[in-house]
Amino acid sequence: MPDPSAEVVPSLQSSPILSGERVAFTGTLASMTHRQAMEMVEQHGGTAMQHVGQQTSILVVGEEGWPLEPDGLPSVKLEQARQLHDKGEPIRIVSESEWLKLLGIEPVERKTHQLYTPAMLCQLLNVSVHDIRRWERAGLITSVKKVYRLPYFDFEEVANARRLSKLAASGVRSEQIAASLQRLHTLWPDVVKPLAQLEVMSRGMGGLVFRDDSGLVETTGQRIFDFDPPSPEDEPSDEHSILPLHPAPVVGNVDRQHWTVDEWFYEGCRLAEANELESALEAMRMATIGESNNPLFHFHIADVLYRLKKPDGAIERYYMAVEIDHDFLEAWTQLGCVLSEIGDLAGAQAAFQIALDLHPDCPEVHFHLAGVLEQLGQPEAAVQHWRRYLDFDDRGPWAEIAREHVSPDAQ
Incomplete structure (x- = not known):
């Protein structure tokens, strides 16, 4: 190679x-x-x-x-x-x-300036999908576009978010990070790409806090109260958001009896990010009791079930998500991946094909479908999808895998 x-x-x-x-x-x-x-x-x-x-x-x-x-x-x-x-x-x-x-x-x-899906960024930057979704929910990163709910991000913006999060995790105080970002503006304004809708702020406890359209939020995703919130007409509305911004439930002695559906869902996401999967599952199920036809709830329950090593339950929830919203691209993709893992290659192929029917230019679907076709003994068909993936990405580990399946004279 x-x-x-x-x-x-x-x-x-x-x-x-x-x-x-x-x-x-x-x-x-x-x-x-x-x-x-x-x-x-x-x-x-x-x-x-x-x-x-x-x-x-x-x-x-x-x-x-x-x-x-x-x-x-x-x-x-x-x-x-x-x-x-x-x-x-x-x-x-x-x-x-x-x-x-x-x-x-x-x-x-x-x-360098192309757009990437969360799955592609996981490979390039060695971060988890959960980190990317948490950063998006917190407002630290903003998707450039969404295609059937699938967000696409600018590589530079996500790389910046990873850098800030690593600094915070290593113990660098927020005051130092905020001061450094200000200094970078002074040293060379062009080097700092403006982060839309964000303002890095300092807190006495040393945690990083960002401002989004709904107020103040920590990098963990925990929302905090702000005495000067934005006006209602300025708040965003994006029905395609994978993790919509909702006020987080206050941690502590809180009467959860009166929590809203969105508060239960947000709590489930928070617990999932903290790897408290059983508790996350219960919180998300509480959300579905109040709103059983929300495909996002079923999608995230499926994700938690998969992490709990319950693929059959995850598959059922992914099916519920796409039954409610047939155009839920990421649910079809995840469904195909789990079906492939349990050996249902025909089912996986069908799920990936539906995803491509929705969005023919989805890089990760081409990648996964190529792998399934290889296992089905259809290398010629697989090569077409390996090549399609390389049209979108020639840098990361997935690109290396794709090249291994494409003959040198075809590159």
Whole structure:
């Protein structure tokens, strides 16, 4: 199998593009490792530098997450580059995409800014679907679009969310993170992509809090009371949301006898994220007692049952979700995956085909259907779906698997 990184290096037939340039890198690169980037600098006639100094002419800022150090402080190299720039030194600070464009590597730039489903992001960023849904519910990330309830996200935004969450989990106080984000705006405004509807705030207890259209919420998803909520006409309405924003039940001595359907559902999601699966199941069932025809409730109950190693129960709930809402794309996809796991390949194929009938450009469905067709002894049909998946993704682990099933001359 060819090395994917080799595909992004164009042939050097003209004068070196980076002749005379001294290039350094900071932050995590989304398209390659730092070592590969430094080799590319040398191949294009430039000099790669480990550190930023007066001789540095270009600092490239990586696009996978905020350029923050492990202690939460802004990138040291970015600080140094800004100081040199302010002193009149001819140093340019450019984004990873701008650097790739300078080298004429358009395909990588396009892939860097494509949209991803939660399942694809799980593979690329090594996070769970539950993290992505929690971040979405908390307002930390916002889907760019939804197709039959399936959200698509911008890679950079989710990578930033993962970076912030890791810093918070490692003990970096929210005051430091908030101050660092403000400092990044000062160092280079272009490096910080505005997070729509969000405001990073500090709390005395050291937890990260974000503002969304419904008020204040912690990164755990726990909503807290705000004495200055947004006006009702500003509140969002998205009937396709997988996890709609609802006020969370207050944790503590609370009379749950009068909880609403939405409060029970939110509590079930919270418990599921905390891996308290039996309690989560009971809370979600309480929600269905009040609203039995809500496909979202059945979808999330199915997810909990699957995690409890009860695939038959999960399958039944997925079927209930699609019976209520035939166009529930993610429910059809999950149903196909579970059916495949228990060996019902024909059922899985049928579920995936229905999903593709709804959304022919859904990458993960092509990936899963290809795997089922391979098991059914239909490699020629499977190859068509492996290729379709590679049309949407050529970076992550799933892309590597897809390449292994596509002949070299077909790539």
